[in-house]
Amino acid sequence: MANPNVTNAVFAFGSIETDVKGTISGNYLDLTSYSTSSTSISINALGGYDFSFRHNDGLSGARIISISLRYPQDPSPLRYSETIVIDRADPRPYEFETTTSSIIAVTQISNFVYRYDLKDYKFSGKAQHTNDTRELTCNGFFVVQGLTWPI
Template identity: 55%
Template sequence: MNTSTESRAVFTVGSLTIDVKGTLFGKYLGLTRYTTTASSVHFNPLGGYDFFFRDNDGLSSERTLSISLRDLEVPSPPRYSESVVTERGILIYDYAMESSSTIEVTKLDPEQSLYRYAFNDFKLSGKAVRTNDTRELTCNGFFLLQELTWPL
């Protein structure tokens, strides 16, 4: 007797280019521009997925743009953080972000759970939680998501 079981799975691919500007100690600077083609995806315990688009992963200058997809057609506003080196180790530098743009969501195949999320001059701005530093992000690019079932 052969019994098969299946597990939920997700396939993603895409590329985002992110321009980061903002203030450091009151001085306005163009801080960095990076393109990330790698993302990590986690199943959210409350349903849906959490996406993390990282630059310099694991380093003191790591930057992370994260998005939750509890509803695949309505992405949450992205969050942004940076790493900071202190004498106690690496700490995460969080920003309270607001978006003035919309992520364009397209369901590419009505029979499959295949979605495209487009960032066309997507704007985010915010203030650091612990200091007066600010960040302004402009994102361009896309990622695809397909929900799958995977045999165990």
């Protein structure tokens, strides 16, 4: 007999291409652009989901574009961070305060299934601890499906 108790679960996939420019120590650079389909998603304790695209995850120079989906039809603006290494065994996030005027197109495919489209989504950020900046343009999509899972 199936257990009637259920818990929240989530399935997600997607792919984006990201063009990155910015300043490092006052010098403007075209930084390495990248494509990724490496994703991470978790259930937010306050409701909804926290979703991220990860590039070079676990390495020095890792980059993360993240979004909060607390309200599925009203996603938060994208956030950006990079990984820096303080010493050999201490990688830390290098956070950027981001701003944007771009919009994420949201389509509800069915109950608990949402598609998020990024078409020329532009946002910029300033590092929290330095004057380094980033200008990012993203194109792609991701799909999130909320599920119930028996426990």
